[in-house]
Every structure is written in C-alpha cells, then in structure tokens.
Amino acid sequence: MEQQITLNHEASAGDTHKRSTSTLPPEVVQCLENARFLHLATCTDNQPHVSLMNYTYLPSSPYSPAPVIVMTTNPASKKTNNLVENPNVSLLVHDWVSHRPPTSHRRPSGGSPGPEHRSSLASLLLNLNTSAVSSISATIGGSARLAERGSDEEAYYRQQHLENNTFDQEVVPGAFHSQHQQQQQQDSNSTGDGQGCFVAGEEVRVVVVNIKDVRISDWKGQVRDWDIVPQDGPAPAINGAR
Template structure:
C-alpha cells in the first residue's frame, strides 16, 4: 500500500485526454468514453479524485445510482495499429500506400508500438454524485471546465477524434444543437461542461489499480486506507 498514486499513473492521468468509464448494474456492464479532470486532493477530499460530468438520465448515471463501484481505463499510448503480415487470402490490415524511400512518412511508419507506447492503467474506485446546487458542485464544475478548455487551434492538433471535434466529432451526439442551446455530453473543450439541472457532477475516489506496459508486464498498486479520507466542507473528520 502507498499514500500516493504511482508516479507513472499520475503522469498518465495528467497527459491523457479521455478515459473509459466502466459501470455495471444488475450484471449488465456499460462503458463510456469520458472527458475528465484529475486532482490529487481538493478542499473536499484529502485523497486523489477524478471529476466527470454526466446527464442525469444517462445509462451510466442510472448504473451509478445502483452501484457506485467503477473501473476506469487510462492510457498514454499514441501509436497506431501496425500493419499485419500478409497471409494467403487475407490482405494486410490496415492497408496504406507505400511511402517514398527516405521520406518522413517512412520514418513515422517505421516507429513501432514499443517506441510510442508506454503504459495503461486500470483504476478502481467509488463514484459519488455531488449534491446538485451545492458549493461543492460549483467548485468541481469550475475545475472541470478549466481543465478541459483549450486555446484556439490546440484542440484540433491534440484531438483524438476525427475532424478535431473532440470526443464525438462533428457528427456525434453534440451535433445538431441550435445556437445557444446547452452543450451536450461528449463535446470537447469547455463544452464538456453541461449546464442545467439535468447535469450531474460525478467524482471517483481512487482505491487501487493495475499498471500494464506494452510488453505485457503488470504491477498492482493500492492506496492506503488513510489516504482515502474526506474533508467535508474543507475540514478533516
């Protein structure tokens, strides 16, 4: 056990753009791709937490209301799938035009997963719905918006979705909203902030997890019980 997260987990949480949130209710699993904010501590919690927002009527919200145990998957892998070897009756996947000899494209395609990938980490924790209209909710929302607001142009460069439109792209769930409408879940940048009574702020208090690298090596970690305390209204228990 440790009083703090492993350094590589902290680095991964600070650098990754999205995470996968796994919830479950009545033995039916559900996975969502989420914007998030990681904080090592807050005025309301002495332990590391992750902030997310979700519509009150969503599947994951319903799951969280019946089962607060969640798993998160975060990784800092930036590599793409390498081509498979040609086999009889099967074309290589994915197929790409051959780059010119000595070109930058050839160099980039020559970079394998080992040189670009580092770790993935599975995080287990307990989710908590922040009371609607509370000062705590306001504080968490402000942190979440600040962490997911990007300067002009940088979002397109670093976006992990086609078209540089963030989580769902221009054709996703956020598309089709009229000007002035509240942004919908999945939009990137400041639009990850969902305004309105139907929006819930969720925090996940981290308990333990597992680190895996591209070689398949794994290492388990766990926070000590004392690290998982809370600070209601900014004061210790």
C-alpha cells in the same frame, strides 16, 4: 527473421505484488496528466457498459485529501443510471499512441496499409507508436458518486473540470478537435458546439470517483497492484487540474 520479444505471461487473476500507498504511483499520475480521455466501466444486473470520457485528475482538493477523478455526465445517460445503482466503477487510462500498426497478412476487412501505401504522416504515427511501447496502462478501481446538485462541492469540481477541458481551437488540430467536439456533445446531449457545454450545462451532473486501487500493466504483460489508503492527517489542497 525478426527477433520476437518474449512476453511475460505473469499470473494476474489475483493481486500481483500488491503494495499500499496514500498517493498514486508517479507513473500513473503521469499517465493521467498525459492522456486526454479514459474509459469508464459501469455495471448493473451483470450488464457492463463502457463510455469514453473527458476527465480531470485532482491529487487532493478542499473536499478530499485523497486523489479523485472528476467527470461530467448527462443525468439521463446509461452510465449515470448504472453508477447510481452500483457505485463500483473501473477506469482504464493510457497514453499510448493509438495508431494501428500494419499486419503481416492484411485482410480486405481490416488492417493498416503496408509500407508501400503508407503516407509520411502514417509513418510518423507508427514511429511514435513504436517509441511508446514502454508506456503503461492503468486500470483504476474506485467508488463513484454524483456531487450534490447546487452544492459548493459540485461548483468547485465543475470549475476545475471546465478549466481542465476547455481548449482553444488552434491548439486542438484536425481530427482531434472533431473527436473532442463529439465527446462534448455526447456527454451534454447537446446539438450545439458551444465550448464547455458538456461541463457547464445546468442539467449536467458532476461525477466524483474516489480511487481505491490501481493496477499498472506494461506492454510485456507485467502487472503491479496498489491499494490506495487514507493518509494520516489532512493533506494540503492542491489544484491538480492542468
């Protein structure tokens, strides 16, 4: 029988080993730099809504000495309406490989193929997934706002986000490129496939999330909490866009 690794069912309803910091923990920064998308959760009238988003992480900028996360959105979207009504948002980001491992008792309605039906590519993805189980996921709490339309701040964040999310087709292979195009069209409400339209469109609004707290979770169920507090004095402007 294969040895099972015991999970740590640590109580996590409250603050767990909370610390305060003026910068994000290094493992969270690495996660934000590695991942391509995050999940944005907004809520109004006790009705939660989750969106898959392109994003840009900036450790600081001319407009904020603190770390921010920049996104763009269709002004007529549900998430835009939600964050205008309630700026409190939650973000989930991780760099785990998302390939689903095979289940021991496969059902007709789901589950991945067993070894006898698995392609070499699927086996490679499974191995990558196994090697990534020591990664963390980060739940980020923050306050979101729409950058003022036509402002220098909006232009700056839009440009950083565009540079960070514009890819050459030859480096965005296969299904990943298709997923990337679908996300562009979703955020821009555009039927075109022009690169960058989801950022550069005139009607697209720039969302800036000021980070308030972070929860780091690992695959064993261990959690750590951090409060992000303003640092003393202005920080140098750093371009954190990749």
